[in-house]
Amino acid sequence: MDDDELAVRLRAFEGRAAAVAVRGKDPVNAPMIRHWCEAVGDTSPAYTGPDAIAPPTMLQAWTMGGLSGHADRTGAYDELSDLLDEGGYLSIVATDCEQEYLRPLRPGDEIVFGTVIESVSGRKTTKLGTGYFITTRTDIRVGGELVATHRFRVLKYAPAAARSAGIPVAESSAPRAEDRRISAPRRPRPVVNRDNSVFWEGIRDHRLLIQRCTGCGTLRHPWIPGCNACGGAGWDTVEAGGEGTVYSYTVLHHPPFPAFDPPHAVALVELAEGVRIVSNVVGTPYDKVRIGMPVRLEFQSYDDELTLPVFRPVAS
Known part of the structure; x- marks a missing residue:
């Protein structure tokens, strides 16, 4: 066949x-x-x-x-x-x-x-x-x-x-x-759907948008259809200022993936607004990333289609 x-x-x-x-x-x-x-x-x-x-x-x-x-x-x-x-x-x-x-x-x-x-x-x-x-x-x-x-x-x-x-x-x-x-490896594409499309539109415009419940005002990330505090379905957005700290992180060694160069650090960054986002810390070796490290938001383009929010350590 x-x-x-x-x-x-x-x-x-x-x-x-x-x-x-x-x-x-x-x-x-x-x-x-x-x-x-x-x-x-x-x-x-x-x-x-x-x-x-x-x-x-x-x-x-x-x-x-x-x-x-x-x-x-x-x-x-x-x-x-x-x-x-x-x-x-x-x-x-x-x-x-x-x-x-x-x-x-x-x-x-x-x-x-x-x-x-x-x-x-x-x-x-x-x-x-x-x-x-x-x-x-x-x-x-x-x-x-x-x-x-x-x-x-x-x-x-x-x-x-x-x-x-x-x-x-x-x-x-x-x-x-x-x-x-398929010749050069590409970064994985994010899954964009009706619940998070506004978030990714913001990223394309170099704006990190946080979902906010219009009922109780609770901020949330990642984006979800309803508020996890009051159950309300209404929402609007606020734009993150860009300041944050490394709340936690892990260093990935295995399995290797062609679009990445292990080992590399994946961080959970707590924004000044109080929500947390998973991202990469750039501009420093993976073994220099530390909990509590102050970082600043940047936007990094990987190809013509993909831009992602990343974080760079703030010089002390």
């Missing part, structure tokens, strides 16, 4: 249901919410008391089938996965997810969900190897009302190491443009 035939067969899966009217194994419940909040250290009062809601980030927890799985799956996703296995794309990695919340879930809600294979990409070459991105969309309902949507994307791929070892992988007769373009 050549690459063109595989592509046709893969596209036939788009729009097929992977699960239909599956009932969650448990109602939304206070003990699960409590365990979740304790695990992540979230002390928001929105998740306790008689008017408690479930943390939005728990959305996938209510649809999980556990070790025994769900009996109402159609088998379409397994068929798709088997087809890619036959083509030599044996490895899989989750790449990103996107969630949309239409109303909060509350203890006692019984969810019913359906999953559809929304899209299968054309053949893509990545640093991991060559393969196909599969996107599924899960619609979660309570009493027939759509309350949330969860999109999940994976890459089903043949590792680059497998190619060099001669493991068969479906190929087209001519080299693809994306294969020819």
Whole structure:
């Protein structure tokens, strides 16, 4: 089976249901919410008391089938996965997810969900190897009302190491443009979605924007759909002044990645405004970075498409 035939067969899966009217194994419940909040250290009062809601980030927890799985799956996703296995794309990695919340879930809600294979990409070459991105969309309902949507994307791929070892992988007769373009390593691209697009627009304009709740005024980073202090959905922004200190840091030695030159330090910088951001400290050796080091915001361009906020030590 050549690459063109595989592509046709893969596209036939788009729009097929992977699960239909599956009932969650448990109602939304206070003990699960409590365990979740304790695990992540979230002390928001929105998740306790008689008017408690479930943390939005728990959305996938209510649809999980556990070790025994769900009996109402159609088998379409397994068929798709088997087809890619036959083509030599044996490895899989989750790449990103996107969630949309239409109303909060509350203890006692019984969810019913359906999953559809929304899209299968054309053949893509990545640093991991060559393969196909599969996107599924899960619609979660309570009493027939759509309350949330969860999109999940994976890459089903043949590792680059497998190619060099001669493991068969479906190929087209001519080299693809994306294969020819991969020569110099590039920094990974950030995942830009509806929740953080304003942040990245600010970075392109050399402005570090912090999300601020319009209900209680709490600043937050990274950007999320709702306030983790009061649960409010409204927000605006304030621009960071640029002053900060290294709150914590780690030095990465392994695994090596072509776009980076290990060892290098990754720092958690506490801005003067009180929020913290993960970034790099530039202008000093990795072994000179220290907790409490004062730093100043800069913007560094890595190519025509990518600019990132970085921090430089303030000269004493």
